[in-house]
Amino acid sequence: MVPSTPEIAVIGAGLSGLACARKLAKAGLRFKIYEASDGVGGRVRTDHVDGFRLDRGFQVFLPGYPAARKILDYDKLDLRPFFRGADVFHAGSLRRLADPLHHPTQALRHLWDELVPWRDKWFTLLLRLDLRGVREVPRAMTEQKTEDFLRDFGFSDVFIDRFFRPFFGGIFTEKDLRTSSRMFAFLFAMFDRDGSTLPAAGMQSIPDQLAAGLPKESFRFQCPASAVAPGHLTLETGEVIKAQHIVLATSEDMAVRLLPHSGPTRMPHSRSLTCMYFATDQPLPQDPILCLDGCGRGPVNHACIVSNVSPDYAPEGQKLIAASILGAPSSTDLEKVVRDQMATWYGSSAHQWRHLRTYQIRNAQPESRQLKVGDTPASAILSPGLYQCGDYCEDVSINGALLSGERAADAVIASSR
Ligand SMILES: Cc1cc2nc3c(=O)[nH]c(=O)nc-3n(C[C@H](O)[C@H](O)[C@H](O)COP(=O)(O)OP(=O)(O)OC[C@H]3O[C@@H](n4cnc5c(N)ncnc54)[C@H](O)[C@@H]3O)c2cc1C
CATH class of the missing domain: 3.50.50.60 (FAD/NAD(P)-binding domain)
Incomplete structure (x- = not known):
């Protein structure tokens, strides 16, 4: 040689x-x-399958990331925003949690929904004010587990379980919320500042x-x-x-x-994640929003109709759905269980969705x-x-x-x- x-x-x-x-x-x-x-x-990475764009594991891009802002040309990425908030599956239906600053009408409409206890609404506002100036990982902040940080801040267990656990659990790829509170503070501030997006043509x-x-x-x-x-x-x-x-x-x-x-x-150690992609031409909700498992039953932790965020992810007339499961379950009836769960979120057409591909990513994130x-x-x-x-x-x-x-x-x- x-x-x-x-x-x-x-x-x-x-x-x-x-x-x-x-x-x-x-x-x-x-x-x-x-x-x-x-x-x-x-x-x-993004695969092209039957005219669909499948990111290798559903993920989102936060335009607030300081390193990305410096390095990437956002105009060329043609970033498509998610709805600021989430639909949380709780007590048998999807319930909307809308950011009052960006979607005041929707937030007002859902103000009396008991999904979010009043004290947690108040603490959410305080947290936003507290982390307003965060632009990078706050390394001077006392480090603790995210779950402990949220409790110490004043959030109720009910709200932690309904919202923070599935939302940040999906980002950390672990639902114990044992990830550093510094990381939580950074990501919370990034979401709060510029929301989340997908590049029009895939990650x-x-x-x-x-x-x-x-x-x-x-x-x-x-x-x-x-x-x-x-x-x-x-x-x-x-x-x-x-x-x-x-x-x-x-x-x-x-x-x-x-x-x-x-x-x-x-x-x-690393954390794994499973992502199932489905396609359908049947009518589905049209908002570009993340849906969360607010009751903790799983197996799907979060799901999204990706083509609502960027239509380029699916061919004309088709919808692309990503259902993400934390970990790498090996059960043979996983697809059936996922369809059953998705039917409770999106309607019975989930039983007929076309399964496109399942990604099992064994080292999605290092255990940090x-x-x-x-x-x-x-x-x-x-x-x-x-x-x-x-x-x-x-x-x-x-x-x-x-x-x-x-x-x-x-x-x-x-x-x-
Ligand atoms: C499913 C999933 C969802 C995620 N969601 C988000 C999200 O929403 N937001 C976010 O900010 N981050 C998210 N992340 C994390 C983010 O994608 C990673 O932190 C980041 O991409 C890591 O980049 P890296 O360069 O450190 O490592 P990698 O992307 O792992 O790159 C390492 C490279 O080294 C190559 N390589 C490995 N071994 C060898 C070898 N022996 N010789 C030569 N080459 C080798 C690999 O092929 C690979 O190309 C997610 C990750 C996954 C998997």
Whole structure:
């Protein structure tokens, strides 16, 4: 084998690897990206199935994310907003929870609905005021579990269970709400500030936009790395690549596998998620809104008629529905149980919906109960010439992935001078 010698090797073309490469390119540095799969995006990818666009696991993009604001061209993403609020399934029907600032008429109409106890309405207002100025993860804030934070703030168990648990449980991919309150505060502020959206043509538009700014020849796809050490990396094919700087931009468990170890290693835990996509041409509600399991029976935690948010997700005359289940249940009658539950939310036509595809994502998010306090570029340096980035290095989100990619690039640039 003839060893190739890029100045910098980036392993992984997810959002963190792409953000890192983008900054290296801007600094005029020479790099190659080695990606195990056949394309860019990592956990943010969209498949085309029978004219539908299926994100690999339903997810949303928060335009308030500071790193994303800086890096992405929002106009080109053509972001389509969700309704500010949610429909919560409780006591046998979907009940609307509307943000009074954005949908005052609807909020007024549902003001007397006992879904939200009065004291929780008041505490929601206080929380919004409290977190109004939050623009990044508030690392100075005392860290506790989100559930404890909400209780200490004054929210009732009833409201936590009906709203916070399914809503933030869906975002954290865990319903115990054991994720850091700092992460909660950040995400709450982001939702409050600019709401949530989907790019019109699918989540894949985000990594595609980042990749479009990089030279095509800088990518090597279907090139999984099998080991990494300062100065070189080895691909699964046995090819050895020498590089002065190597950036590990994989998921956390893969980074642990790739790095040299002197003793036994503890594999990091991750959280899994299952997403079932269905299609129908039958009439369905038309609002671009997220529906939540407010009674905690499951198995679906949240669902959405995705084509109501962006019609480009489905062919003309069709609707696309995403039903998300936390974890990776293996029961053989899962589809039937999901249809039964969806029939109680959206009507009996759910029994006839066409099943398009089910995604089971075993490492949707790393288990990051405590956020790492790695704020400086130095945190990206593993050893001289070896760097890491990825959502697990920052806050677990699209924002964290972009931010940590840029920080790794800063560290490489600083040591290349
Ligand atoms: C279903 C789901 C829903 C989500 N919902 C949201 C949401 O609503 N909002 C939000 O902000 N975030 C959400 N997230 C989280 C967000 O998508 C991730 O935090 C972010 O995309 C992580 O990017 P990354 O670059 O750190 O890692 P990854 O996207 O995992 O990228 C790592 C890359 O490395 C490649 N790779 C792995 N091993 C190797 C190897 N040996 N050699 C070469 N390449 C390798 C992988 O193929 C991949 O392309 C969600 C994630 C999932 C899965």
